[in-house]
Amino acid sequence: MTDSALVWFRRDLRDYDHAALYHAVKTHARVYCAFVFDTEILDALECRADRRIEFIRESVVELDGRLRDRGGRLIVRHGRARIEIPRLALELAVSAVYANHDYEPLAVDRDAEVEHHLRGAGIEFRHFKDQVIFERSEVLTQGGRPFTVFTPYRNAWLKKLTPFHVQSYPVAHYAGRLAPPPFDTALPSLEELGFQRTNLGMLALPCGMSGARILFDDFVERIDEYKMRRDYPAAKGPSYLSVHLRFGTISPRELVAFAIHRGGQGADSWLSELIWRDFYHMILDHFPHVVAQSFRPEFDALEWEDAPDLFAAWCDGRTGYPLVDAAMRQLNQTGYMHNRLRMVSASFLTKDLGIDWRLGERYFARQLNDYDLAANNGGWQWAASTGCDAQPYFRIFNPITQSEKFDSAGEFIRRYVPELAACSAKQIHAPWRMGGDEQHAAGVAIGRDYPLPIVDHALARGRTLERFGRIRKL
DNA sequence: TTTTGAGTTGTTCGA
């Protein structure tokens, strides 16, 4: 065991409970670590001020520090990963490259090419399950097919789970194995990567493994209230760990193990959310067509509206529906949107404005710090009724009812739509219903200081039922 | 093969 290996970090920016790193140090005498700021991904980003690049960079800095503490270093490259990784592997004369599975179609294609290059040079490419508990075909129906409905999938997932599946990969083997590269390596600055600073530092979003730890420790104190609070955007209900799960700065096994061990309604409800994560990754893996098309092909025939002005109003948070606007402004200002509001705003775009879910999905992909293709796509198709939902005809949200139910005091709305701050809790959900005197008292003129609703919900609902009715008769 | 129960997060209507 004198040979060396390279561990390629991607969406797993941590130095503990890491499948690829564990297997590498167990097998090889010398282990190098690398991360590539992939220009294929970076160049496709529309905005040069992107919170995620900053988040990744901060997390990479911390990861490098932790690896140094263990005798290693993180080699950071800026270029095309397809080229950089095989090149680095040759330069370091390793016998194998280790990485964790990535299920996104572009990543699958990239990894296949990297593997091909490496094989040609006599270098092995070994990859492991890491970011989910069960992947690919590990959880199947009795008929041997992938589940397409969540609840039976969840039941089968829970039935299959053993302590073994959430066991942490130990770090004991690291000792003396991690090695710095035999050349100088420096971390590119944000500017060198071609990006500008964002407001990330101003947001309460701690980065890296240490940031994940802070959020997790805080959530542990609140988890018993999770089920109760999770639907109310003004409350501190969620774990806020999505971005850390996205970039692997926390271990999914650790979270699942904790939820199981903790038990109770809060932890069970949160565990379900973690199972949704596995579910949508499995769906993407088995049905990659969902990236560009409806999960159910018959819904590709839906005739969506071409309405760029309405779409722009939705993006900017000026639809005239306060909860929708508050949600979109939260997204634009912070890169985060509460889960309940993701459903409300997605339902509004697809069912009230009749706009193709793909446009909304793309906008979320641009804005969300925790953007994950599998989960975002699954969520949008669910909201648009084109996806894995057993009861799609039930899903037309009433933006006013949702507002009254989940932000009854208007607390969340006031936070992001200050124009309406002085409206009463009763009127804030549909401010256009205020009379002239009431508007005057609230210090807002609807139609001037805050927009009138851009569509009538009742009419839009009718149009949506017709839109879906048309394809049913085909 | 046929049957049966159930389906993340809803809305509306009428008593």
Next chain:
DNA sequence: GTCGAACAACTCAAA
């Protein structure tokens, strides 16, 4: 205001 049923009406997964 509250409650239950109906709703636009179907598919999945297991028995």
